[in-house]
Structure formats: structure tokens, C-alpha cells
């Protein structure tokens with residue numbers, strides 16, 4: 001992978017992590033790998049915007065060397081403390097010991113607590129600028145998008161927003177720009193990324209987008225720290241973020257469940273037929289054989305969720321519990337939901353699911369549907385009907 005010229009005197013010097021399959025430990029899947037994008041700005045002063053995960057430090061340094069001697073770096077702009085972007089700061093400082101780190105106050109404190117390095121640091125706030133010569137960097141704090149330290153760096157001369165994690169996608173590619181790759185894959189990965197990382201912070205996303213609009217920043221290009229650079233259609237991803245953050249979803253349904261002896265599954269399939277008989281598209285996922293990160297990605301643009309579990313030991317199956325935890329954490333806005341499941345005696349799974357759906361902020365549109373032991377034909381018919389009613393609620397929703 002060569003160093004890539006993004007614009008005159010601005011270079012991509014990041015790395016592609018082709019084999020990354022899980023992110024944030026094992027919190028969610030990244031089947032298409034990812035990239036850590038670092039950008040080198042060569043002006044009278046030289047700035048490196050972000051670095052890469054530690055194991056890739058040498059690769060990034062090699063790329064920088066294709067453009068300049070790394071000792072010439074004057075500033076390291078740290079838009080975010082997280083290790084996938086800060087992990088090679090020490091290595092760069094070894095080569096450029098006089099470089100000044102630049103970031104928010106939270107970034108300074110966070111880097112010190114991560115690396116125990118008390119480096120030369122220039123703290124910046126929203127609106128602060130740093131002149132490199134021809135170009136001036138303007139900083140825009142973006143707290144909780146997605147960490148307290150997060151920041152965007154804007155270059156007016158190039159109408160370029162270096163947005164760090166914002167607008168990223170976990171997508172390894174030999175291509176660096178949005179117009180060079182399959183749009184459907186790109187938007188799916190951008191959405192999955194939003195759903196798994198930013199969904200909880202949707203109200204802050206809306207506020208930040210409004211703030212950027214109010215500042216009247218001209219944006220011709222958005223260069224995030226993961227995936228491809230939005231040069232052809234930067235507004236495409238901004239509009240998608242607006243849609244996702246506003247909780248706009250398609251009139252579709254997801255059925256997510258697990259089962260021991262297939263009764264809950266029979267219920268699920270009868271409901272699926274009921275939903276689709278109303279002309280509403282539905283998809284069905286059994287949790288342990290499905291990818292949770294992908295289901296969360298699907299849920300982003302899906303209006304309705306039916307969540308089911310057989311009862312085990314008065315509650316949900318252990319395979320369902322992590323999904324409940326996930327939706328409670330992400331708090332998806334504007335979703336219609338209901339619970340279902342088979343039980344043998346006292347039950348308990350659907351009550352636990354309903355509690356989680358409520359705590360996730362979803363609207364329960366019907367009391368849970370339960371079946372004792374194995375559903376008979378009449379009960380399957382009820383499930384079918386339940387699915388139809390659910391579809392009607394989806395149709396009637398805004």
C-alpha cells in the first residue's frame with residue numbers, strides 16, 4: 001500500500017488492518033477488516049493528524065518517510081485518545097522528539113493516563129486555530145463522539161474535515177476514497193459502525209451536526225480515521241448520520257430469538273409469515289448462529305423488533321442475555337417492539353425481555369405472546385395473527 005496523496009501536500013499515511021475481525025475486544029465484529037487512517041500535512045510546519053494502532057507503527061513510519069523525514073514533524077494532532085489512533089505516538093515522538101502534541105484537555109489527561117508520558121502538549125478548545133503556514137487548522141471539540149476527548153480538525157483552505165472516528169467504517173480496502181468502492185457495502189459498513197458505536201450518542205450527533213452547520217463550515221471532503229475518505233459525496237454520509245440520529249427507519253421487521261427445542265422458533269416463523277402477509281419485509285435471526293454486530297446494524301434502519309426466548313431457569317436463554325444488554329446500552333430510538341417465547345411452567349423469559357425493551361427505550365406495542373410447551377395449530381395461528389398486527393403497527397407508525 002503506497003502513501004496516498006489526498007490533496008496537495010496532504011497525505012494518507014495510515015495502515016490497513018486486513019485481518020481485524022473484532023473490535024473493542026470482542027464487542028462486535030468487523031468482518032471486512034479496518035484501517036487506521038493517519039494524515040500528514042506538509043506546510044511550513046508539518047503536522048501528523050492521528051497515528052495508528054501500536055503493532056503497525058513501523059508501517060506508518062515507512063509511509064511518512066516516503067514524504068518527509070519524520071524528524072521534521074512539528075505537531076501531532078491527537079483527535080482521540082483511543083489506542084487505535086494514539087498507539088504509535090511514542091514511536092513518532094522517538095523520531096520527532098521536539099514535536100508538540102495537540103488535543104483537547106480531556107485528550108491530554110487521557111493520553112497521560114494511557115501512556116504515562118508527560119509530553120509537550122498544546123491544549124485546544126472549539127474554535128482554536130493553529131497555523132502551519134498556508135494552512136490553518138481549526139479545532140472542534142466533539143465530546144462523547146465517542147469519547148470525552150474526541151475532536152475534529154478542520155482545514156478551511158481545503159474544506160477538509162478530519163473527523164477521526166466520526167463518519168468512519170470498518171472496511172479494509174486497497175482503495176482510499178468513497179467513489180472507488182461498492183456503495184452498498186460502504187453504506188452498510190458505515191451504518192453498522194454508527195449502530196454499534198455511536199447510536200447511544202445520537203442526540204449529541206444531531207447537536208454537533210447543527211453546530212457545524214451554524215458555523216457555516218464548507219466541507220468538500222471528510223477524512224475519517226477508519227475506512228475510506230468521503231471525497232465524492234461527503235454529504236451522503238452527513239445525511240445518513242442525520243437519518244440515523246433522528247431514528248428514521250424503514251417499515252421492516254426483525255425477529256431475533258433463541259430456542260432449545262424449537263417451540264419458540266415455530267412461534268417466530270409463524271409471526272414472520274404473519275408480518276410478511278401484510279406486505280412488510282421481515283428477517284429472522286437465531287442469536288447463537290447469527291452475528292450480533294450485524295443484527296444491531298440491521299436494526300438501525302428497521303422499525304420493528306420482535307424478540308423471543310424460551311424460558312430457562314425463570315429467565316432468558318444465556319444466548320439472548322448479551323443481546324438484551326446490547327440494546328439496553330445502545331438505546332435505539334423510535335423502535336416498535338414486542339416479546340415472545342415458549343415456557344414450561346412459571347415462565348419468565350418474556351417478562352425479562354419486555355423489561356429490557358423498555359429500558360432500551362423501545363415502544364412495546366403489544367403484551368408478550370407466550371405458549372406453554374409446544375405450540376399447537378391454534379396457537380401458531382395466534383402467532384401468525386400477532387405478526388400481522390405487529391406489521392399493521394409498523395405500517396401505521398410515522
Ligand SMILES: Cc1cc2nc3c(=O)[nH]c(=O)nc-3n(C[C@H](O)[C@H](O)[C@H](O)COP(=O)(O)O)c2cc1C
Pocket residue numbers: 258259260261262263264265309310311312313314315342343344345346347348372373374
Ligand atoms: C434446563 C431447562 C430449564 C428450564 N427452566 C424453565 C423455567 O425456569 N421456567 C419455565 O417456565 N420453563 C422452563 N423450562 C421449560 C422450557 O421453557 C420449555 O421446554 C419450552 O417449551 C422450551 O421452548 P423451546 O422449545 O423454544 O426451547 C426449562 C427447560 C430446560 C431444558
Ligand SMILES: [Fe+2]
Pocket residue numbers: 080082146165
Ligand atoms: Fe474510538
Ligand SMILES: [Fe+2]
Pocket residue numbers: 082084085165225226
Ligand atoms: Fe477508532
